[in-house]
Amino acid sequence: MSTAGFPKAYSDYLQSLNGQQKEAACTDISTPLMIVAGPGSGKTSTMVGRVLMLLNEGIGPSNILAMTFTTTAASEMRDRIGAVAGKDVAKQLTISTFHSFCLQLCRTYADKYE
Numbered sequence: 443m444s445t446a447g448f449p450k451a452y453s454d455y456l457q458s459l460n461g462q463q464k465e466a467a468c469t470d471i472s473t474p475l476m477i478v479a480g481p482g483s484g485k486t487s488t489m490v491g492r493v494l495m496l497l498n499e500g501i502g503p504s505n506i507l508a509m510t511f512t513t514t515a516a517s518e519m520r521d522r523i524g525a526v527a528g529k530d531v532a533k534q535l536t537i538s539t540f541h542s543f544c545l546q547l548c549r550t551y552a553d554k555y556e
């Protein structure tokens with residue numbers, strides 16, 4: 443898979459992934475993906491690559507949502523993306539736990555409940 447057209451830092455990151463991770467990260471954004479992999483096998487690294495790919499496609503960081511099961515994983519993902527794309531970009535991404543994101547939705551739209 444070619445990473446031509448990516449900024450060098452993105453390209454270097456993507457080249458550090460293995461073939462399957464790279465394929466998952468760089469598949470066309472119109473294709474929904476489900477990645478099934480065991481603990482510690484590189485899922486977070488793949489998601490970081492996927493976010494870099496979305497950013498490279500011109501998707502605004504504030505339109506990207508990544509959800510995790512723990513706050514530690516959310517914070518680690520933001521740090522890892524920030525290390526490649528820059529902290530300013532990473533700050534604008536919505537990266538949170540499923541629970542936190544859903545609670546935020548409930549609070550935002552509480553007035554819609556009957």
Ligand SMILES: Nc1ncnc2c1ncn2[C@@H]1O[C@H](COP(=O)(O)OP(=O)(O)OP(=O)(O)O)[C@@H](O)[C@H]1O
Nearest residue numbers: 458459460463480481482483484485486487488515
């Ligand atoms: N292609 C790779 N080559 C070498 N090391 C890798 C590769 N992909 C991931 N790693 C390293 O393996 C470790 C686990 O990767 P990662 O955190 O992405 O896995 P995970 O599946 O999300 O883990 P967990 O199940 O614990 O959340 C990390 O130290 C990461 O840097």
